[in-house]
Amino acid sequence: MLNAFLTFITEHQLFTPASRLLLTVSGGIDSVVLTELCRQAGFTFGIAHCNFQLRGDDSEADEAFVRALAHRCGAECYVRRFDAKTFAKNEGISTQMAARELRYPWFEELRQVHRYDYILTAHQQDDLLETILMNITRGTGLAGLYGILPKNGFIVRPLLFATRTEISTFLTQRRLTWREDSSNASVDYVRNRLRHDVIPTLRTINPNISAAAARLSERVKASETLLSAYTKGLEAEILQTDGATHRLFIAALEKQAAPLELLARWLSDFGFHYHQIKKIWTARNGQTGQRFFSSTHILTLDRGGWLVHPVQKPTEISYTLEEKDREIVYSEGCLQWVEVEKLSSEKNPNVAYLDADALAFPLTLRLWQPGDWLCPLGMQGKRKKISDFLVDVKVPRSLKGQVYVVESEGNIAWLVGFRGDERFKVNEKTTKILKFTKT
Structure with a gap:
């Protein structure tokens, strides 16, 4: 398997032997095999592990297992604990989506801070097949048909050459240990229903369906590239921009x-x-x-x-906030700000606690505009367009034009009534807290 692993990396130009790699390791079969192959290949790598605290003692055991694995490999180990259930509830999303939104920004932060070249995940061919099938059931364009790419920016997936069976065989031959996630056996999740109910039936038609899906992915991606070039060539004739x-x-x-x-x-x-x-x-x-x-x-x-x-927003609807004023009445109500000594544990979307030292008065209160973005609290610094955020939290189209932001020197500190920005959050270095309240 090592030779196939190295061949796949070379053919797809995923990285070089000199690259510094950050391996994302859950402790499951796939990530353990990815770690072993990188160790055998002599690559320089660190290990990142997310503890989402979803499985009680099992989550703690997973973390301990990964720490021990990193120690045996002589690799730096980075662990972060996330309250995935609370984040999912606050965002109105599934725990699976919450885990994704939490982990990838953290991986990117590690990559930049510790100067890794690439982030490696342990997705393999069966994951690719499942993703394509999931996209088909939802209705998809070409991008959904190529599913998971071997390389997407700094994210690299060097196990896409192997099936789950091949990976399990390698693990058994090498007598490697791993952690089993009991949720993998559940059919409560769409991916697991495909894995346990649908794909076995498809294998009776084509035992090599995972490899066939991998070939489909490559060809669709190539077709997408050709179509993009063709579309670009037609712009002068069909599309005029002023x-x-x-x-x-x-x-x-x-x-x-x-x-x-x-x-x-x-x-x-x-x-x-x-x-x-x-x-x-x-x-x-x-x-x-x-x-x-x-x-x-x-x-x-x-x-x-x-x-x-x-969409044009009325440019005259904006307000200047002077620190000394402490209150302003605007079209959607009243906004007040006052200095406080500590945060409240009460969760209220109409209240925001901001680091006063990070703010530069006078602030601006205005309607949000297309292209606006913020780094929502709880997403570890990940940028998100406000238009996408409002869609995710299911704000009706008729109300989107009434949403305001508090802006400091061109940066959005608070999406009023929804979420504060990570860059202005209160932390251990904060010396002065301002509490903003919309009434």
């Missing part, structure tokens, strides 16, 4: 072999979903002035084409 406004010419688009797909590729960049885009295409010969809305843009049917421009 500042923030874009015009798409219907007649030029109709001449193409797959006009709807081309339209979808462009309009998805402006926040439109595929079902909307189909309606837009169907209504292309309708009444001039018909409008369609995404979270960030408005599309208007014009003579012979569509005009796409950002």
